[in-house]
Amino acid sequence: xxxxxxxxxxxxxxxxxxxKRLNADIYVIQExxxxxxxxxxxxIEFGSNCLWVGNNKNKGLGIFASKExxxxxxxxxxxxxxxxxxxxxxxxxxxxAVWAGKPYIEEYCVYQSINFKNYNNEMVIIxxxxxxxxxxxxxxxxxxxxxVNKLKEINLYSAYHNVENEEQGEETLNxxxxxxxxxxxxxxxxxxxxxxxxKDFLILDKEEWLNYSDHLPIxxxxx
Numbered sequence: 417x418x419x420x421x422x423x424x425x426x427x428x429x430x431x432x433x434x435x436k437r438l439n440a441d442i443y444v445i446q447e448x449x450x451x452x453x454x455x456x457x458x459x460i461e462f463g464s465n466c467l468w469v470g471n472n473k474n475k476g477l478g479i480f481a482s483k484e485x486x487x488x489x490x491x492x493x494x495x496x497x498x499x500x501x502x503x504x505x506x507x508x509x510x511x512x513a514v515w516a517g518k519p520y521i522e523e524y525c526v527y528q529s530i531n532f533k534n535y536n537n538e539m540v541i542i543x544x545x546x547x548x549x550x551x552x553x554x555x556x557x558x559x560x561x562x563x564v565n566k567l568k569e570i571n572l573y574s575a576y577h578n579v580e581n582e583e584q585g586e587e588t589l590n591x592x593x594x595x596x597x598x599x600x601x602x603x604x605x606x607x608x609x610x611x612x613x614x615k616d617f618l619i620l621d622k623e624e625w626l627n628y629s630d631h632l633p634i635x636x637x638x639x
Contacts, residue, residue, distance in 0.1 A: 417441045419636045421605060423515070423544045423592075424448055425629035426475060429459040434628060436462065438635065442505070443480040446515035446544045446631075450476060467501050467513075477515040477543075479503055492534055497527045502534070510536065514543030521547035525558035528566065537571040542607040542636060544592075549585030560584070567608050575607040575617040575636055589619050591634060596626045607636040615639050 421444040424431050428448035435443060451463025453473040463480055467489050470476020477499040481487045490502040490510060498517035505511050516524045524545055528535070545560075552559040564574070564584055577584060590601030607617065615637035625632045 417638045419444065419511070419540065419542060419607070419638065420633050421513075421542045421544070421607065421636075422446070422633040423605070423629060423631035425631065428478075429454050429456045431628050432459055432462050432480075435633060438633070440635070441482050441485060442511065443478075444511075444513040444542050445478045445480060446499075447475050448478045449474050451478070467503055469499055469501055471498070477501060477513055479511065479513050481505070490534070492531045494527065495530060497523050497530075500524075500527050502531070510534070510539040512539060512541040512543075514541060514545055516544065516546045519555065521545060521551075521560050521563060522555050522558040525563055528563060532566070535567075535570055535572075537610050538613075539572070540607065540609045540613075540636070540638065541567070541572065542634075544605050544631065546604050548587075548602060548604055571610050572608045573611045573614075575609060575614050576603075576619070576634075578611055578614050579617045590622075590632075591619055592631050593622065593626060594630065596630050598622070598626075605631060605634050607634060609636075609638065613638045 418440040419442045420440040423446035450468045450473045465481045468478040488504040492502040499515040501513040503511050547560045549560045587603035591605035592602050594600040618635040620633045
């Protein structure tokens, strides 16, 4: 299965055709519009098999799946944390879509703590965490390394770090460029899953994708 995650930086109704050509089974999109509330026929069709959450119809988190996929909302508790969707895919595995709102990794860390009883080593967690180990000191008690270490307890690992054989906080490839400046890159988008399920992982070309967003799409291939 191919799963793509991308923070589209808004106006996804004008950009979905660009990402659609990747022919993924599932797209996890941050900062996208609710397709049910946007009067664009093409976008409505693209989002015909979609789960979406957000406080603003123009900027939320969506899981967009191909029509052949059975996508069911798990309704895991959020307690108003932003922004998370847990879904069962083909009644086979759980997919957790992430767009962590301020204070970023702390928000995700609380969500993980609330729902860890539901986590399992067959699930996929993917999205924009707005986080990196280099900022651990800014998040005392709820930081990136704590999340990574907790996930390791159930055999969930970062696909990028597994494929590239790099350590957390020492990434040589970036997923985000602040204000789209090539000299302000950070690695803040991730996919976590069972290491035995990782087929491949790609970060797409910045020269092409920075034309559309300050984030680059990440592409996960799973067995």
